[in-house]
Amino acid sequence: MTHEVAILKASEIASHVLAPSAGQNDKAGCFSSNAVEALGESGLLGLLLPVDFGGSGLGPRTFAAVMATLAETDASVAMVYLMHILGATAISAARSGAAEAIAPILREIAVGRHLSTLAFSEAGSRSHFWAPISRAHRNENGVRISAKKSWVTSAGHAHSYVVSALAPEGAGPTDSTLYLVAAETGGLSVAGPWDGLGLRANASAPIALDDCHVPSDFQLTDDGAGFPAMLNVILPFFCLGSSAVALGLCRAAVAGTVSHLKSAKFEHLGQSLGESLPTLRAQLAVMQIDTDGLSARIDDLVEHLETPRETTMLRVLESKAAGGDVAISVTSAAMRVCGGAAFSKHLGIERLFRDAHAGAVMAPTCDVLREFIGKSLLGIPLF
Numbered sequence: 001m002t003h004e005v006a007i008l009k010a011s012e013i014a015s016h017v018l019a020p021s022a023g024q025n026d027k028a029g030c031f032s033s034n035a036v037e038a039l040g041e042s043g044l045l046g047l048l049l050p051v052d053f054g055g056s057g058l059g060p061r062t063f064a065a066v067m068a069t070l071a072e073t074d075a076s077v078a079m080v081y082l083m084h085i086l087g088a089t090a091i092s093a094a095r096s097g098a099a100e101a102i103a104p105i106l107r108e109i110a111v112g113r114h115l116s117t118l119a120f121s122e123a124g125s126r127s128h129f130w131a132p133i134s135r136a137h138r139n140e141n142g143v144r145i146s147a148k149k150s151w152v153t154s155a156g157h158a159h160s161y162v163v164s165a166l167a168p169e170g171a172g173p174t175d176s177t178l179y180l181v182a183a184e185t186g187g188l189s190v191a192g193p194w195d196g197l198g199l200r201a202n203a204s205a206p207i208a209l210d211d212c213h214v215p216s217d218f219q220l221t222d223d224g225a226g227f228p229a230m231l232n233v234i235l236p237f238f239c240l241g242s243s244a245v246a247l248g249l250c251r252a253a254v255a256g257t258v259s260h261l262k263s264a265k266f267e268h269l270g271q272s273l274g275e276s277l278p279t280l281r282a283q284l285a286v287m288q289i290d291t292d293g294l295s296a297r298i299d300d301l302v303e304h305l306e307t308p309r310e311t312t313m314l315r316v317l318e319s320k321a322a323g324g325d326v327a328i329s330v331t332s333a334a335m336r337v338c339g340g341a342a343f344s345k346h347l348g349i350e351r352l353f354r355d356a357h358a359g360a361v362m363a364p365t366c367d368v369l370r371e372f373i374g375k376s377l378l379g380i381p382l383f
Contacts, residue, residue: 001043001056003065009042010066014073022074025201026351029194031157032201035077040112048085048237049092053103054110060305063237064244064298071248075355076201078248080115082241083153086234087116090162091180093233094220101217102180105160117158119149119181119207120230120363127363130230130383131173134209135166142215143168145179148191148208151363155205156190159183163209164230167223174383176226180218187212198354235364236305236312239320242359243298246323249356250291253334256349257284260338283337287330294326314376320359321369327356 001009017038025032039045047063049055056062063085071078088109091102108114124133134147145165152161160182167177181188187210194205221229261274261284269276274284301319304312331353335342342349360366372382 001047001058003058003062006044006047006056006058006062007065007069009044010069013038013042013044014069018070018074018077022076022201023348023351025074026076027200029196029200031080031154031203032074032077033157035074036080036115036157037112039081040115043110043112044081045084045088045112045115046110048089049106049110053092053106055106060237060240061302064240064302067241067244068248068251068298071245072252073248074201075245075249075352075358076199078245079199079202079204080117080154082238082245083117084115084158085241086118086238087158087160087162089237090118090178090220090229090234091116091160093229094180095222095225098180098217098220101215102220105180108159114159115154115157116160116162117152117154118234119152119161119163121151122148123150125173127361127365127368128173129164129363130176130227132164132166132176134164135170136168136177136179136214138168139213142213142219143179145181145209145212145214146187148206150206151204152207153202153204155194155203155207157203161188161207162220163214164226167226170224174227175224176230177223178220178226178229179214180220181209181212181214182218185209185212185214196358198351198356198358200354236316239316240298240301240305242362243294243301243319243323246327246356246359247291247294247298249327249352250287250294250330253331253349253352254284254287254291256347256352257287257334257337260341260347264341280337283333287333287337290326290330294323297322314373317369317373317376320364321366321373324356324360324366327359331356 046055051057120129122133125131136143136145163179163181164176191206191208264273301315304315334349
């Protein structure tokens with residue numbers, strides 16, 4: 001699969017699978033199994049996996065473009081895809097001791113028959129997703145884990161969960177280990193409903209692990225090496241993907257606003273809203289400027305990930321913080337410009353507005369990211 005083919009496949013899925021049902025799925029809070037099936041059949045579930053396992057072996061540039069394309073039509077599906085890609089990336093980067101056990105799973109992902117996701121956040125450490133409260137307890141052939149994980153995208157629909165827990169001998173909050181927990185593992189259950197304000201169709205429910213046994217060959221990182229894996233393997237693609245979701249929301253908001261300003265009329269004046277009101281045109285212009293600025297920032301991050309340098313991690317942190325702020329600003333402007341038609345839910349812009357706000361509270365939150373950035377600039381240790 002090439003970069004161009006991947007984007008074409010994402011566009012086709014967005015047009016033929018996501019667009020007809022996005023609004024209704026949002027209203028009902030319904031997870032789109034049809035979308036996951038289409039993503040699997042297209043080969044996009046294995047987008048970043050090595051070709052040795054049947055994946056496409058593509059990189060951050062294609063990933064960002066696919067994410068934005070999906071999010072422009074349905075941000076809930078885009079987030080399901082993002083968390084799957086992160087799960088698949090974590091599995092692919094597993095320690096050598098897990099290689100034989102995970103190889104069949106990677107091949108299942110590549111052929112579109114396996115959906116994965118992350119299960120990191122816990123109520124006890126809240127937006128500090130890198131600091132699990134739960135601890136793995138060693139036994140004769142692996143570990144047992146009891147934990148309550150919150151905000152688990154695709155909960156109850158994923159085939160596997162990449163789970164964090166403190167290492168058995170871990171002394172501090174960052175002494176974590178990552179494990180792969182199959183959905184059918186005894187003691188694993190969805191622990192509550194998902195009824196969010198935004199991203200309502202991505203099934204981000206809590207899950208519970210009640211003394212779940214994880215065999216040693218499903219331990220993805222060495223003991224205590226979960227934290228560096230989170231920061232160096234997962235966080236860059238999470239921030240890139242989150243920014244791309246924000247870009248898709250902004251593009252959809254601009255397009256929806258343009259359509260409304262062209263079609264809505266002052267019939268007594270014989271003019272459209274866009275023709276009659278320069279204040280609305282000015283707000284639309286700012287929306288476009290901010291959207292293009294976010295696009296340029298994402299391109300810059302892609303270049304940093306393709307050619308890492310001293311400022312790469314700073315760009316990673318900045319991208320999600322900026323993306324969240326821009327998405328809220330642009331979709332809020334769309335709500336104002338489109339007025340009653342937006343607030344009465346006739347245009348679909350209200351869904352974009354709600355979905356945009358979800359990104360700001362998704363760990364690491366924009367506030368946490370700004371704290372990291374400020375500390376980094378001042379030379380203060382982050383942890």
